[in-house]
Amino acid sequence: MQARGLDLTFRTADGPVHALKDVNLSVQRGDFVSFIGPSGCGKTTFLRVVADLEQPTGGEITVNGMSPAEARRARAYGYVFQAAGLYPWRTIGGNIRLPLEIMGIPRAEHAARVARVLELVELTGFEKKFPWQLSGGMQQRASIARALSFDADILLMDEPFGALDEIVRDKLNEELLGLWRRTGKTIGFVTHSIPEAVYLSTRIVVMSPRPGRIIDVIESDLPAERPLDIRESPEFLALARRVRDGLRAGHGYD
Numbered sequence: 001m002q003a004r005g006l007d008l009t010f011r012t013a014d015g016p017v018h019a020l021k022d023v024n025l026s027v028q029r030g031d032f033v034s035f036i037g038p039s040g041c042g043k044t045t046f047l048r049v050v051a052d053l054e055q056p057t058g059g060e061i062t063v064n065g066m067s068p069a070e071a072r073r074a075r076a077y078g079y080v081f082q083a084a085g086l087y088p089w090r091t092i093g094g095n096i097r098l099p100l101e102i103m104g105i106p107r108a109e110h111a112a113r114v115a116r117v118l119e120l121v122e123l124t125g126f127e128k129k130f131p132w133q134l135s136g137g138m139q140q141r142a143s144i145a146r147a148l149s150f151d152a153d154i155l156l157m158d159e160p161f162g163a164l165d166e167i168v169r170d171k172l173n174e175e176l177l178g179l180w181r182r183t184g185k186t187i188g189f190v191t192h193s194i195p196e197a198v199y200l201s202t203r204i205v206v207m208s209p210r211p212g213r214i215i216d217v218i219e220s221d222l223p224a225e226r227p228l229d230i231r232e233s234p235e236f237l238a239l240a241r242r243v244r245d246g247l248r249a250g251h252g253y254d
């Protein structure tokens with residue numbers, strides 16, 4: 001994923017809203033990139049541009065070497081929203097099959113794909129349950145499974161664990177890291193949480209308040225294997241401090 005001089009101004013009834021300003025970023029295949037910044041700084045807008053849901057008003061962006069529209073047609077990414085957004089009248093298996101049905105993937109392949117992604121998110125055995133029979137954390141895992149069902153190279157995740165309590169969030173962070181290591185996907189992850197960004201990422205993109213600019217891109221030197229207690233290590237705390245300093249420099253959380 002490459003962004004060069006990316007700019008986006010929304011035209012609204014109240015005048016222009018400058019959401020992204022001169023965003024330059026290069027994401028390598030297999031990276032886990034987090035986007036962190038104050039509310040309204042354009043994190044979601046950036047992911048939506050990558051996903052071809054918004055059109056930039058300036059600059060260029062390529063996704064797997066293609067335009068966002070081509071990448072969308074090539075099914076290059078899955079998207080996980082803040083709310084799980086599962087259809088209540090469909091079972092977990094039925095929700096995961098939905099993109100496969102829409103994309104016309106042969107029915108004969110559905111069962112194996114559903115089983116595989118349920119295993120990846122540790123929900124084997126829950127295929128026939130309905131969303132309301134699952135906890136919030138399990139629903140979010142099911143929504144990740146849905147985004148993985150067509151095996152896109154890239155997973156875009158917009159604050160997927162923001163609404164969950166801290167213990168569930170810790171567990172899902174650990175699981176997501178395991179899933180990323182096993183699948184080798186490229187992940188773009190929006191968060192408000194400094195520990196979450198540092199724990200998960202190979203690179204952390206710190207953004208300024210609107211118009212969202214990139215203040216710092218921090219390469220993590222933490223090992224790929226990360227037990228949760230790595231969060232108490234000096235290396236972890238040093239990375240967290242650098243993120244915090246970046247946010248402060250942008251006057252984000254003063």
Ligand SMILES: Nc1ncnc2c1ncn2[C@@H]1O[C@H](COP(=O)(O)OP(=O)(O)OP(=O)(O)O)[C@@H](O)[C@H]1O
Nearest residue numbers: 010012017019038039040041042043044045046210
């Ligand atoms: N479709 C739209 N039309 C007009 N303005 C928009 C639109 N979408 C987003 N914005 C504005 O663009 C800015 C960036 O929004 P965005 O949702 O990307 O921020 P964010 O960093 O993801 O915020 P949060 O962390 O609160 O989710 C905000 O000021 C928002 O109000």
